[in-house]
Amino acid sequence: MEKQKADIDKSKAVIDIKGLEKSFGDYDVLRGIDLKVYQGENVVVLGRSGTGKSVLIKIISGLLKPDAGTVNVLGEDVNSLNSKELEQLRLRIGFSFQNSALYDSMTVRGNLEFPLVRNQRKLTKAEVNKEVETVLDAVGLLQTINQMPSELSGGQRKRIGIARTLILKPEIMLYDEPTAGLDPITCIEINHLINEVQKNYHTSSIIITHDLTCAKETGDRVAMLLDGKFERTGTFEEVFNTDDERVKTFYNYNFIQ
Amino acid sequence: MKLDNSTTLEEAETAKPSLWQRVSVFFEDIYNVYRFILRFFKEAFLPPYEFKEFIRQCYEVGYRSFPLITLTGFITGIVFTKQSRPSLSEFGATSWLPSLVSIAIFRALAPLVTALIGAGKVGSSIGAELASMKVTEQIDAMEVSATKPFKFLVCMRVLATTVSIPILVMYTAFVSMIGAYLNVSQNEGTSISAFFQDAFEPISFLDFNTSLIKSIVFGFTIGMVGCYQGFNSSKGTEGVGKAANSAVVLGMFLVFVEEIVIVQISGFFRV
Numbered sequence: 001m002e003k004q005k006a007d008i009d010k011s012k013a014v015i016d017i018k019g020l021e022k023s024f025g026d027y028d029v030l031r032g033i034d035l036k037v038y039q040g041e042n043v044v045v046l047g048r049s050g051t052g053k054s055v056l057i058k059i060i061s062g063l064l065k066p067d068a069g070t071v072n073v074l075g076e077d078v079n080s081l082n083s084k085e086l087e088q089l090r091l092r093i094g095f096s097f098q099n100s101a102l103y104d105s106m107t108v109r110g111n112l113e114f115p116l117v118r119n120q121r122k123l124t125k126a127e128v129n130k131e132v133e134t135v136l137d138a139v140g141l142l143q144t145i146n147q148m149p150s151e152l153s154g155g156q157r158k159r160i161g162i163a164r165t166l167i168l169k170p171e172i173m174l175y176d177e178p179t180a181g182l183d184p185i186t187c188i189e190i191n192h193l194i195n196e197v198q199k200n201y202h203t204s205s206i207i208i209t210h211d212l213t214c215a216k217e218t219g220d221r222v223a224m225l226l227d228g229k230f231e232r233t234g235t236f237e238e239v240f241n242t243d244d245e246r247v248k249t250f251y252n253y254n255f256i257q
Numbered sequence: 258m259k260l261d262n263s264t265t266l267e268e269a270e271t272a273k274p275s276l277w278q279r280v281s282v283f284f285e286d287i288y289n290v291y292r293f294i295l296r297f298f299k300e301a302f303l304p305p306y307e308f309k310e311f312i313r314q315c316y317e318v319g320y321r322s323f324p325l326i327t328l329t330g331f332i333t334g335i336v337f338t339k340q341s342r343p344s345l346s347e348f349g350a351t352s353w354l355p356s357l358v359s360i361a362i363f364r365a366l367a368p369l370v371t372a373l374i375g376a377g378k379v380g381s382s383i384g385a386e387l388a389s390m391k392v393t394e395q396i397d398a399m400e401v402s403a404t405k406p407f408k409f410l411v412c413m414r415v416l417a418t419t420v421s422i423p424i425l426v427m428y429t430a431f432v433s434m435i436g437a438y439l440n441v442s443q444n445e446g447t448s449i450s451a452f453f454q455d456a457f458e459p460i461s462f463l464d465f466n467t468s469l470i471k472s473i474v475f476g477f478t479i480g481m482v483g484c485y486q487g488f489n490s491s492k493g494t495e496g497v498g499k500a501a502n503s504a505v506v507l508g509m510f511l512v513f514v515e516e517i518v519i520v521q522i523s524g525f526f527r528v
Binding site: 058061062063087088090091093095097098099101102103104114115118119121161164165168 | 305395398404
């Protein structure tokens, strides 16, 4: 199921968003945004809190319905899928939540087994164990296998959350603020892990963050969400080489200038 | 009215709704409850089955409620017998105590007491647990990994309460009768065999069936209300509190409404 690196077509869009709009009551969150994510590419979405960054990836994964526009993911129009087709598509998308969203009534093993045994029912117990140990090893936390989520640190929880999505070998990863609330050293480890996931699992990713170091380290391309639209997209340097005060404030705060 | 660009998503979500919005939300809620119940019947009995989770929930709902139910049922039996004695003794009819107590316990007290305890203990815990899972995005995490959270979280809990509450009702009736017997034997010196012979004599098949049906309906209601409130709670810790609270209040209210309806219906079958 894992894609070989030679198969990656960097000109092929795995996510293609056109004219996406979303409002909550009278508040227009997304006002007609367009975005393409190509195979094997990491795209970072930056923007202020409450500007709809998380809403964007929730729409991509089918958790929220857009008001207008099309969201094409891996060749499927997310809005026109029935629940069965959406489930099939979701197996190809990994979603790493801001607060990890680990199932707190289960151990780390239980968390990882949960999606696997329900989506691949023919696996034997030994095969399930092997898969669980492989992804835990990939995120460097094999020793936590029998621990409860409440016994883990913030960084460990993030890693286990990522491992839980990797166990289904997704083609697309959606990271919602992967470094939020973590210390700088753990942030560096998470950035490294995101790059490792891209390299080893050949995933395409959207990374939602405020952390410009994370954006610089992990993003092949950066898109800046301002007033419900992507005002600036390009490489990290291209996006921040501007006189726009809003963008400059973002940069200066992160790099203490 | 357009909010300016500096208004955040959180502010827009917490804005006070108008009267018209409240009315439409009320009817939307009724429609959502209908869809929730329909979804339960669509998903609960189709494979894949979650037997392990069902057993775990039966343990949580049923087995863990035994100590509280034992104490409450036992006290109910003693208190009801003690309170009924003066009225009967005025007519010199204390010998009717076993049959009076057993009719009251089997027909009304055992199902009602168990359901109210269930709504308080089980309903609130289901509501709070699912609401906190919603707040911490655990339900969304299940949804995006295509693991059918509705079946796992809702169907198994509702089935567990529907199966466990009737068992608890029978158990409550049993311990209440033990309580009643101890009180009667202490005051009237009635033997155990005489007490239970008198107690069971007026209990008909209709009484037993009505109690069973009633307790199945109560169990289903408690589970469904708790799950609905938790699964559809608003975000934030306030949402968790509200879900737990409304699971108890609405659960208890519906139990009383169902009690009246079922008693009226069973009345048609009594000669």
